[in-house]
Every structure is written in C-alpha cells, then in structure tokens.
Amino acid sequence: MVIEGKHLSKITADVSTVAKPRMNFDYTDEQEAFRREIREWYEENLPDGWIEGDRDLPDDEDEREQFLREWQRKLHEGGWAAIHWPEEYGGRDASLMQQLIYQQEKARVNPPPERSEIGVDLVGPAIEGFGTEEQKERYLPKILSGEELWCIGYSEPDVGSDLASLQCKATDEGDHFRINGQKIWTTHAHKADWCYMFTRTDDSGPKHHGITALIVDMDQEGVTNERIRQITDEREFNQVYFDDATTPKENVLNEVDEGWEVAMRQLSFERISLSQSLDLERRFDELVEFCKNETRGGTPLVEDPHVREKLAEFDTRIQAAKLTYFRNVSKQMNGDLGAEASFGKLYDSEIAADLHRFRVNLGGPKAALWGDDSPNGAAKDSLANISIRIGGGTSDIQRNIIGERVLGLPKGDQE
Amino acid sequence: MDFTLSDEQTQMQESVRDYLESEGGIELARRQMDGEDVVGEVWDGLAEMDYPALSVPLEYGGLGDDLLYLSLLFEEAGRVALPGPLPETLGFTVPLLAELGTDDQKEEFLPAIADGDLRASVALYDDATESLPEAIRMEAEPTDDGYRLDGTKTLVPYAESVDRVVVPARTRQDTGYGGITLFFVDPAVAETERLDTLDKTRPLYELTFDAVEISGARLGPVDGGGDALKRAIDRLNVSMCAMLVGGADEAVDRSVEYGKQREQFDKPIGQFQAVKHRIADMWLDAEAARSLTYYAAWAIANDEDDARQAVSRATWYCTERCGELFEDDIFNHGATGYTWDHDGHIFLKQAKTWANLLGSPTEHRRRIADIRL
Numbered sequence: 172m173v174i175e176g177k178h179l180s181k182i183t184a185d186v187s188t189v190a191k192p193r194m195n196f197d198y199t200d201e202q203e204a205f206r207r208e209i210r211e212w213y214e215e216n217l218p219d220g221w222i223e224g225d226r227d228l229p230d231d232e233d234e235r236e237q238f239l240r241e242w243q244r245k246l247h248e249g250g251w252a253a254i255h256w257p258e259e260y261g262g263r264d265a266s267l268m269q270q271l272i273y274q275q276e277k278a279r280v281n282p283p284p285e286r287s288e289i290g291v292d293l294v295g296p297a298i299e300g301f302g303t304e305e306q307k308e309r310y311l312p313k314i315l316s317g318e319e320l321w322c323i324g325y326s327e328p329d330v331g332s333d334l335a336s337l338q339c340k341a342t343d344e345g346d347h348f349r350i351n352g353q354k355i356w357t358t359h360a361h362k363a364d365w366c367y368m369f370t371r372t373d374d375s376g377p378k379h380h381g382i383t384a385l386i387v388d389m390d391q392e393g394v395t396n397e398r399i400r401q402i403t404d405e406r407e408f409n410q411v412y413f414d415d416a417t418t419p420k421e422n423v424l425n426e427v428d429e430g431w432e433v434a435m436r437q438l439s440f441e442r443i444s445l446s447q448s449l450d451l452e453r454r455f456d457e458l459v460e461f462c463k464n465e466t467r468g469g470t471p472l473v474e475d476p477h478v479r480e481k482l483a484e485f486d487t488r489i490q491a492a493k494l495t496y497f498r499n500v501s502k503q504m505n506g507d508l509g510a511e512a513s514f515g516k517l518y519d520s521e522i523a524a525d526l527h528r529f530r531v532n533l534g535g536p537k538a539a540l541w542g543d544d545s546p547n548g549a550a551k552d553s554l555a556n557i558s559i560r561i562g563g564g565t566s567d568i569q570r571n572i573i574g575e576r577v578l579g580l581p582k583g584d585q586e
Numbered sequence: 587m588d589f590t591l592s593d594e595q596t597q598m599q600e601s602v603r604d605y606l607e608s609e610g611g612i613e614l615a616r617r618q619m620d621g622e623d624v625v626g627e628v629w630d631g632l633a634e635m636d637y638p639a640l641s642v643p644l645e646y647g648g649l650g651d652d653l654l655y656l657s658l659l660f661e662e663a664g665r666v667a668l669p670g671p672l673p674e675t676l677g678f679t680v681p682l683l684a685e686l687g688t689d690d691q692k693e694e695f696l697p698a699i700a701d702g703d704l705r706a707s708v709a710l711y712d713d714a715t716e717s718l719p720e721a722i723r724m725e726a727e728p729t730d731d732g733y734r735l736d737g738t739k740t741l742v743p744y745a746e747s748v749d750r751v752v753v754p755a756r757t758r759q760d761t762g763y764g765g766i767t768l769f770f771v772d773p774a775v776a777e778t779e780r781l782d783t784l785d786k787t788r789p790l791y792e793l794t795f796d797a798v799e800i801s802g803a804r805l806g807p808v809d810g811g812g813d814a815l816k817r818a819i820d821r822l823n824v825s826m827c828a829m830l831v832g833g834a835d836e837a838v839d840r841s842v843e844y845g846k847q848r849e850q851f852d853k854p855i856g857q858f859q860a861v862k863h864r865i866a867d868m869w870l871d872a873e874a875a876r877s878l879t880y881y882a883a884w885a886i887a888n889d890e891d892d893a894r895q896a897v898s899r900a901t902w903y904c905t906e907r908c909g910e911l912f913e914d915d916i917f918n919h920g921a922t923g924y925t926w927d928h929d930g931h932i933f934l935k936q937a938k939t940w941a942n943l944l945g946s947p948t949e950h951r952r953r954i955a956d957i958r959l
C-alpha cells in the first residue's frame with residue numbers, strides 16, 4: 172500500500188526549498204561576540220589567579236562572606252548577575268541561546284559561588300512571575316546587587332516531598348499576617364534578610380488550597396534560627412522558628428490561599444536551571460588531568476585499563492547529558508516547552524554521584540584524609556553531591572514526575 | 587546551535603512510521619521469524635515510497651540525504667524491528683560506492699539501489715571469535731583479469747536476499763585496516779549456508795568462496811580499501827544504533843501501556859513505584875541513546891573531528907544500555923514478557939547481536955579512551 176502524498180521525494184520537494192535542516196552546532200558571529208564579551212569580562216574581573224586554578228575561598232567565615240559579597244558586586248556592576256532577567260530590573264533580557272553560552276563560559280572558568288544565587292534563580296522568577304509592580308521594584312534590584320539575601324521556606328520538620336501538607340500557620344490580622352510554626356533545612360537563613368515562604372492560611376479544604384506565599388522580614392523578634400551541621404561539616408542550612416512573627420499584607424505573593432500555583436511554577440524554575448552537564452564536562456577534564464599526573468606503582472592511573480574504561484564510560488554519559496540538554500534547550504528555543512526538562516535533574520545527578528565516588532576511590536589510601544589533604548578535594552565533593560539527589564525534589568520524586576507527567580503512568584496513592 | 591529536527595525531517599519520519607504501520611508493523615518481523623522471507627516484499631514497498639533512494643547521491647537518481655536523515659529512517663524501521671538489509675545497503679554500501687566506485691560502478695549500482703532493484707550486504711568476518719579488523723583474514727590473489735577469492739566468510743547478514751556483498755580481503759600481508767582491498771561480489775558465486783541465529787529477524791550466513799575467480803569487482807584502490815571500510819563500519823554502527831533507538835522508544839511505550847492496563851493488588855501496576863521508576867529510568871536511557879545517535883550521525887555527515895568518538899559513544903551506549911532497557915521491558919510484562927508471542931525479545935535479541943557484531947561495548951570504550959586520553 173502506498174500512502175498518497177507521503178513519498179519521500181514529494182516531501183523533499185515540498186519542504187526542503189522552504190525550510191533548511193535545522194540541526195547544527197554552529198554559533199553565529201553575534202553569538203560568538205557575546206561569548207567573547209563574557210570571556211573578556213571574566214579575564215578582567217575574576218579574582219587574581221582564579222583562571223590559573225587558584226580557587227580557594229577564605230577559610231574564615233567573615234572573610235569568605237566579604238569575598239563573596241565583593242564578587243556579587245562585581246557581577247552586578249558588569250551586568251552578569253542575572254542575564255535572563257528583564258532589563259528594567261537589572262538583567263539583560265538574554266535569549267535562551269545567550270543563557271546557554273553564558274552557562275558554557277561559566278562552566279569553563281568555574282567562578283566563585285554567587286552569593287545571590289537563591290535570590291536570582293528561585294526567588295526572583297517567582298516575584299517576577301507573581302509579584303505586584305511595587306514588589307518587583309522593591310525587591311528585584313537588591314537581589315541582583317547582593318544587598319539583600321534571601322532564603323526559602325518550603326520544608327518543615329514533618330513536610331518534605333509532600334509540600335502541600337505544610338503546616339506553618341499564617342493568620343489574617345487585618346493589615347498583616349501573624350506567623351507561627353517552624354521551617355527547616357532553610358539554606359542561608361542565618362544570613363538572609365528575607366524569607367520567601369509558604370504558609371497555611373486555610374486548613375478547611377483540600378491540602379493544595381489554603382497555602383499562601385509570603386515575603387517575610389528575617390530581622391524581627393518573632394524569627395529565630397539555629398544552624399544545622401551537615402555531613403560536610405558545614406552549617407549552611409537552618410531550623411527557623413516563627414513565634415508571632417508578622418508581615419504586612421502587601422507582602423503576599425499572588426492571592427491569599429493561592430500559593431500552590433506559585434510553588435509549582437517555582438519547582439519548574441528549579442528543574443530547568445539545574446543542568447549540571449557543562450560543569451560535569453569540566454570536572455571530567457580535571458579528572459583526566461588527575462589520572463595523568465597521579466601514579467600507582469610507578470604507572471600513571473591513566474594507563475590502568477580499568478581506569479581507562481571507566482573514564483570512557485563517564486565521557487559518554489556526560490556527552491549524552493550535554494547533548495540531551497542541548498536538545499531540550501533547542502526545543503525550548505523553537506517554542507516547545509516539553510516536559511523533557513525533567514531529564515537533566517535526574518540523569519545528571521546520577522552521573523555526578525558515580526563520578527564523585529570514582530574520584531574518591533582513585534585517591535588511594537590517602538582518600539582517608541580530609542580537608543586540604545584529601546586527594547583532589549574529592550571526599551567533600553562526593554558528600555556534597557548527595558544533597559543534589561535530595562534538594563529541589565528528590566531523585567525518586569523526579570522519577571514520579573517523569574513517570575506520571577512525561578509518560579502518563581497512573582498517579583500513586585500518595586498524591 | 588540548534589539540535590532539533592527540521593520540518594522536512596520530522597515529516598519524513600512520520601511518513602515512514604505511517605507507512606510501516608500500514609504494512610503491519612512488527613508483524614513483518616514476526617513473519618520473518620516464522621521462516622518466511624519477507625525481504626523482497628518489504629523492499630518493494632520501501633521502493634514505492636522512495637526510501638532506498640534516500641542516501642543515494644542526486645546525480646544517480648537518489649535524494650542525496652545524509653546519515654542523519656538515514657538515521658531517522660532507521661529509527662522508524664527499528665521501532666518495528668523491520669527485517670531487511672536496510673542498514674547494510676543504505677548505511678554501509680551506498681556511501682562506500684559513492685566514495686570508492688568508478689564511474690561505471692556508480693552508474694551500474696547506485697541508480698539500481700535508488701530504484702529498489704538492488705540490495706547489498708557485507709561479509710566482514712573470516713573468524714567469528716576474533717574482533718574487527720583482525721577478523722578480516724581472507725586473502726585475494728591477483729589473476730590475469732581479476733582476483734581469486736578463497737575462504738569462508740561468516741556472520742554475513744541476509745546473504746541470500748541480496749544482489750551484492752562487500753567483501754574485504756587482504757591483498758598484502760598486514761594487520762589492522764592495512765593491506766585490505768574491497769570487492770563488490772555477487773553472492774551467487776559463493777556457496778551459502780544459513781546459520782542458526784539468536785535474532786531470527788536478521789539471518790546470518792556463511793559464504794564459502796572456493797577459489798572463485800572474479801573480475802571487475804574490485805571496489806576502490808588495491809591494498810588501500812581499509813580506511814574507507816573503517817568509516818563505512820562506523821556508519822553501519824550508527825545505522826544500527828538508530829534502529830535500537832527506535833526499538834527503545836517503542837519498548838518504553840509498551841511498558842507504559844502495560845503499566846496502565848495490567849492490574850494487580852487492585853491497582854494498575856504502573857502505580858507501583860518500583861515499576862514506575864524503572865520505566866522512568868528506561869526513558870532516561872532511551873533519550874540519552876537518541877541524543878548520542880543523532881549527534882554521531884550528524885558528526886559523520888559533517889566530517890567533525892570527534893566523529894569516531896561519537897560513534898563509539900553511541901554504539902556502546904545503545905547496545906549495552908538499550909539491551910538492559912529491553913530486558914526491563916520484558917520484566918515489566920511478567921511471564922507474558924517471557925513468551926515468544928510477546929515482542930520484547932525481538933528487540934532484545936537484536937541488541938544482543940549487535941552488541942558484539944561491530945566491536946563490543948568494551949572495545950568501543952577502549953576506542954574512546956585511546957582517542958581521548
């Protein structure tokens with residue numbers, strides 16, 4: 172049987188004169204110029220010795236904060252603090268392609284962490300998407316400049332993956348809300364000026380209803396926090412107690428009781444921004460260097476057949492991650508916002524976990540040491556990497572999302 | 587940078603899919619497995635739709651499209667495990683003919699392939715326990731007007747359903763891809779014996795050349811065919827990867843469908859997270875395999891520096907990971923999946939066959955390491 176009008180030669184004749192094949196990995200002159208602009212800016216502005224590989228942050232916490240504050244200030248002045256934001260709030264209205272190029276360059280030089288990262292990547296988009304004009308003008312510029320730091324209050328002692336069951340209570344008292352309850356795992360709460368948090372304003376209906384997103388001043392009597400020590404021996408996250416804390420009504424984001432919509436959009440911001448593949452590519456290059464320089468029994472690690480095969484395996488998986496990321500970004504550029512964005516969070520974090528474990532094992536007996544004596548800094552990295560599988564929706568929650576939203580499998584009992 | 591398919595490519599892929607479905611989809615593979623030879627019928631239909639013309643250069647009556655287009659065709663073929671020497675003819679032979687053939691050879695064979703009148707295969711192995719290129723051992727002796735081939739080639743796909751076979755032989759004592767001359771031979775000059783194969787949709791044969799004298803069959807330079815052969819094998823690898831990607835996509839779909847339908851403990855099994863999460867992981871691997879394969883096809887078509895690495899990445903990943911994916915698909919179907927009548931094993935057997943036919947996963951990882959390290 173022949174399907175009329177579906178002959179290949181006909182399709183080719185119909186279409187090829189109009190639409191050229193899309194697939195290419197070239198960058199336009201304009202895009203290359205943008206890349207050069209970033210590179211040059213990095214070369215001029217990164218801390219001394221950074222590009223050459225001297226990437227140690229100050230050990231002392233205050234000095235480190237000062238260092239990071241200074242870096243954020245430079246980023247802001249250079250216009251690189253949030254290129255994807257609208258120009259009116261300090262961004263560049265960067266296209267997806269520009270964002271990708273920026274990410275590539277960033278992965279290449281591995282700059283210091285951004286002090287405002289939580290604000291830029293997570294809070295900013297929520298305020299931009301749901302905030303009033305006053306809220307945008309009040310908060311967005313200071314996120315970029317790093318003048319104000321933010322923390323995010325989703326999780327509670329009894330509320331993790333099942334965010335909609337949150338309990339922390341906000342009561343309407345006319346012109347303000349009174350907040351009572353507890354948040355936990357709140358990254359940077361100990362130094363944040365503001366908390367962007369989710370509260371229970373109505374518990375009479377279904378659990379997704381009656382959640383309200385609030386912006387809350389951390390500098391008030393009703394808010395106290397306690398730092399929590401992590402397996403990496405750092406103390407970046409906190410317990411935060413709200414005892415009759417207050418926030419004025421104008422600090423509601425979106426409508427009262429309609430916070431769930433905000434939270435859902437929020438989680439998708441988080442997923443899209445989380446492709447580690449470009450960083451993994453750099454880490455892989457560093458690992459190859461390590462294997463070339465490090466010897467066992469007089470032979471460089473890189474000559475060990477087992478090591479070689481493992482490296483080839485990582486090379487492939489990282490390329491698969493990167494190429495799929497490119498494929499998804501391309502789809503997005505062509506207006507197709509597929510659910511495929513869920514790919515990277517899960518796939519990349521599995522590679523990262525395996526890569527970090529492998530790095531530790533390559534350290535030899537010395538892998539028992541910590542701090543500056545840890546070979547290749549691998550011990551801490553491999554621990555820190557575990558958190559990537561937990562935060563922002565655990566890996567198994569991602570599997571639920573892929574199963575249900577991408578593939579259409581039946582929802583579980585839990586939802 | 588734009589890593590999406592063009593409208594033309596998407597339409598082409600849809601047309602292939604609709605056509606193959608209208609022809610019975612995987613039933614064609616079933617009939618082949620049951621002992622019928624459906625290759626002629628499949629090929630006539632493909633020719634009606636111009637598919638064999640896809641990679642043939644324009645000046646020889648083809649559509650002049652590159653390996654990426656071909657891969658999209660193979661992906662659809664792979665979705666139904668389509669029998670027939672499609673990768674061997676279009677992915678392997680056509681570019682080899684276009685590169686090495688004399689004008690006469692091109693005139694004779696390329697339009698015939700485009701019209702669907704000629705199918706081809708490849709006879710690489712003299713020793714089924716050795717890997718390539720060491721497995722290429724046959725020696726070809728020059729005669730007055732040609733060469734004498736003596737020896738037995740094995741693991742030759744579809745030898746009885748094709749009109750020509752590419753036969754590499756050594757014309758100079760050498761190792762690796764050195765000293766190899768290629769011949770484009772009518773398999774009728776050899777004695778063929780069908781082998782019992784794991785994958786019954788893709789028959790393999792032994793081809794015995796009993797001091798057969800051939801003339802005018804040399805393809806490309808004397809002693810210097812190895813390089814082109816190496817690249818042709820890369821293209822064949824990508825073609826097979828593309829078929830496996832199609833199969834993987836299909837296997838994910840099948841697991842999803844079964845996950846929705848099949849109920850145990852009063853629930854659809856797809857609600858159990860062990861099942862749901864396994865299918866999510868299958869999806870990740872299928873998507874990763876597709877990215878690697880498209881890129882490898884594109885890199886070859888555009889002569890990119892990293893083309894060889896890209897081929898090896900795609901090959902080990904598609905054969906090994908998709909092989910596991912097909913096993914998982916069977917597992918998701920329980921005992922039903924373990925039956926001959928369920929299609930899961932068709933894909934699995936293909937992956938297992940290909941995982942070792944053109945370089946094992948380990949060999950491909952070594953190749954990546956040798957280039958990269």
Ligand SMILES: Cc1cc2nc3c(=O)[nH]c(=O)nc-3n(C[C@H](O)[C@H](O)[C@H](O)COP(=O)(O)OP(=O)(O)OC[C@H]3O[C@@H](n4cnc5c(N)ncnc54)[C@H](O)[C@@H]3O)c2cc1C
Pocket residue numbers: 322323324325326330331332333355356357358359408558561562563564565566567568571585859
């Ligand atoms: C480094 C770090 C920083 C963080 N920063 C913040 C922050 O700034 N603000 C904030 O609010 N939170 C933060 N979090 C908390 C994070 O969002 C939660 O840890 C996460 O949502 C998981 O919740 P949980 O820890 O309560 O685990 P739980 O939800 O209790 O999960 C425990 C285990 O059960 C599994 N599980 C749970 N539900 C399901 C299900 N439906 N299907 C399958 N498996 C399931 C999980 O995958 C996990 O393995 C941070 C966490 C980390 C590690």
